[in-house]
Amino acid sequence: MRRTRFDDWPCPIARTTDLVGDWWTPLVMRQAFLGCRRFDEFQQSLGVSRAVLTERLNRLVDEGMLTREPYEQHPPRHEYRLTDKGRAFWPVLAAMWRWGQDWVPDDADPVLVDRNSGEPVVPLVIDERTGEPLDVRRLRLRSG
Amino acid sequence: MRRTRFDDWPCPIARTTDLVGDWWTPLVMRQAFLGCRRFDEFQQSLGVSRAVLTERLNRLVDEGMLTREPYEQHPPRHEYRLTDKGRAFWPVLAAMWRWGQDWVPDDADPVLVDRNSGEPVVPLVIDERTGEPLDVRRLRLRSG
Numbered sequence: 001m002r003r004t005r006f007d008d009w010p011c012p013i014a015r016t017t018d019l020v021g022d023w024w025t026p027l028v029m030r031q032a033f034l035g036c037r038r039f040d041e042f043q044q045s046l047g048v049s050r051a052v053l054t055e056r057l058n059r060l061v062d063e064g065m066l067t068r069e070p071y072e073q074h075p076p077r078h079e080y081r082l083t084d085k086g087r088a089f090w091p092v093l094a095a096m097w098r099w100g101q102d103w104v105p106d107d108a109d110p111v112l113v114d115r116n117s118g119e120p121v122v123p124l125v126i127d128e129r130t131g132e133p134l135d136v137r138r139l140r141l142r143s144g
Numbered sequence: 145m146r147r148t149r150f151d152d153w154p155c156p157i158a159r160t161t162d163l164v165g166d167w168w169t170p171l172v173m174r175q176a177f178l179g180c181r182r183f184d185e186f187q188q189s190l191g192v193s194r195a196v197l198t199e200r201l202n203r204l205v206d207e208g209m210l211t212r213e214p215y216e217q218h219p220p221r222h223e224y225r226l227t228d229k230g231r232a233f234w235p236v237l238a239a240m241w242r243w244g245q246d247w248v249p250d251d252a253d254p255v256l257v258d259r260n261s262g263e264p265v266v267p268l269v270i271d272e273r274t275g276e277p278l279d280v281r282r283l284r285l286r287s288g
Contacts (some may be wrong), residue, residue: 010252013174013241016241030155034285090278091269092243094278100159102232106152110154111286111287125238125267126269128267141178141255
């Protein structure tokens with residue numbers, strides 16, 4: 001049975017959910033952000049079945065979030081690289097990281113740090129226009 | 145077949161994915177943020193089956209993101225209200241909104257506006273410590 005599709009709903013959340021709204025895709029993207037490029041790296045780091053991983057990687061390539069690039073000719077081998085569209089998805093996972101850290105914390109978690117300064121990174125979602133943190137109580141939608 | 149569970153992985157993204165990583169849950173939360181409280185409001189606004197909606201709402205109540213509150217005694221009726229934990233999830237959806245708007249845009253989309261000022265809201269994920277937008281190329285994990 002095909003699930004309901006959200007890719008033509010007039011809502012950016014619905015369309016984003018259509019792309020990444022399953023249990024494995026955000027974790028595949030997380031591994032890409034952490035530097036995974038080869039199928040086996042994704043597979044071993046996540047412990048996901050090869051069939052599920054193939055399907056998720058193909059979807060991310062079809063949607064333009066990853067590209068498949070050859071790195072060896074004999075035998076033919078390829079790796080997955082983030083596109084600009086894929087890289088731009090990091091803030092979404094970072095917002096998930098922050099919420100998870102605040103509301104479902106675990107002492108075993110690694111710490112997100114800045115590669116240059118070595119300092120912890122603390123993701124915060126603000127309104128770019130005002131610089132203030134978002135508050136859902138101030139949310140309203142206006143027809144486009 | 146039960147899907148793989150991520151709720152005990154040492155990663156805030158994995159645990160958050162475990163809670164909301166399916167196609168309907170982010171949209172149920174979106175409707176809660178937009179003011180839906182009653183089962184029929186969720187059901188009619190999303191066009192989701194009653195069985196699927198019941199399952200998703202129950203999960204969100206079990207996880208402490210929504211509470212079920214009676215609003216009528218005869219006959220007994222209840223509604224769903226956001227908890228602090230649920231309300232704190234809005235920035236995650238706001239980050240999805242921004243990415244969706246930038247990368248899978250649609251002219252029919254409504255505009256996110258501030259209830260008080262009426263101005264458009266532009267979600268941006270920054271590092272709270274430095275005030276700078278996040279860049280995945282500067283990401284590193286350090287063991288906790």
